[in-house]
Amino acid sequence: MTINTFEGPGPDAQFAEMLAAGDFRIQRCGECDAYVFHPRPICPHCGAAALAWVEPSGAGTVYAKTIVHRRPEKGGDYNVVLVDLAEGVRMMSRVDGVEPSGITTGMAVQASIGEGMNGEPAVIFTPTGGAQ
Amino acid sequence: MSLRGKAAIVGAALAGCGEAHGRTSMDITIEAVHGALADAGVKLSEVDAIATCQPLDLLSGLTLVQELGIAPKFTMNNRMGGSSFLSHTMWAAMLLETGLAETVVICYGSNQRTASGKLMTAIGLPTYEAPYKPMFPLSSYALAADRHMHQFGTTREQLADVAVAARGWAQKNPEAFVRDPLTREDVIASRLISDPLRVRDCCLVTDGGAALVMRRAEVAVDHPQPPVYFLGGGEGTTHRDISEMADLTVTGAAQSGAAAMAMAGVSAADIDVVQLYDAFTINVILFLEDLGFCKKGEGGAFVQGGRIAPGGELPVNTNGGGLSCVHPGMYGMFTLVEAVRQLRGQTGERQIEGAELALCHGNGGVLSSQVTNILGTSATL
């Protein structure tokens, strides 16, 4: 006998659908209260199948950064960062609205929904003027 | 049950290193296997277990069996990237010690330089990283380097010194692919790719293959070459994607190194020669810290001033490493072959006098899989 723990589309599909609708959501475990990103079927902290979608504050800190060097005719340099959200989860992203030299590890940033490098909906960040 | 000293490497060979025009990855692999069997004085028909993984052929274990024309009892194709082969040696030691196999061949080969001119990989970008187009795998290592610099004050010059040391060793190795002089200033002036990493912080793209033959310790002495004993092994897997690595300054080498050294009954201070998978300069700094050669955060200062270069206190990557000797993708195999040659005393101008104990360390993915092996001469048994 098969026990169906989950119904409908998986967490990746749900995340993508919400993001396309303008809603950035992360998961939180109903058993151990941990926040989780990226989306998963079960909690990587306690193993419970009790993850629910919650809206993060969007506040974050740049944990690490790199500037990818690309020829101007191909679009020029762009940045890739890892951001630690206030909820304690980390994600890869990009910081917009500032020159590459202005992006520093430790700077405070705020999430919004923008475009990925291929034009797809993606969570991006802009500086909030603070540093940690 | 400990695997310490229960199995030994009795044959080792390289093949097709540099450029192997017109040859497939499997051609190069098989030449390496042929060379390692000759080195070991073992017939192909005696091989009853094989281990391999190749850049693009996901079922390369099957291909290898077919092309060699053998019918092994065990075909190991487990794949964690460049660290895979240091895991294969552990499985080989287990098969040999339990009597499930008599003769194990571990091998690798790639024609990535002449076939594509860049890293050949079957791996794509992860779902939650793809929208931001990090260079794979380079940007992941750049992020780790940035974090190490931010957290510990590691400098651009210290990263450069890793590449300079590798080149110093390559200049003593006639088989190394790049042997021109290289200075700290050259590295710092080289083309920026994914900041802070520049082109001279990155491993080479070459062709090349390598193979090992392993047998039980009690029969290892019957072979033409001095046996190199497997003394300890350990693994540490922490993530697949760099965005999922808990602390970019601490790798699974802390776990793999401790496990390998515990099995071998040695500490970092006992090691005579070190072979690390140096895909990027930051790797050497991270691994020296995590393996216990220096404290966390002090790797930059440790590699400064030629400490890991020829004539330095700690010989690291005596063949020139992936940075200057050979890098056909999954480099882990080459750490083992260079260690075997050092422990046999066969490395000419770059020989470490009295080398008895070697540490080999492989890295897979984006600092994801770490595997450490400790190898030693008969004096270390």
Ligand SMILES: [Zn+2]
């Ligand atoms: Zn939980």
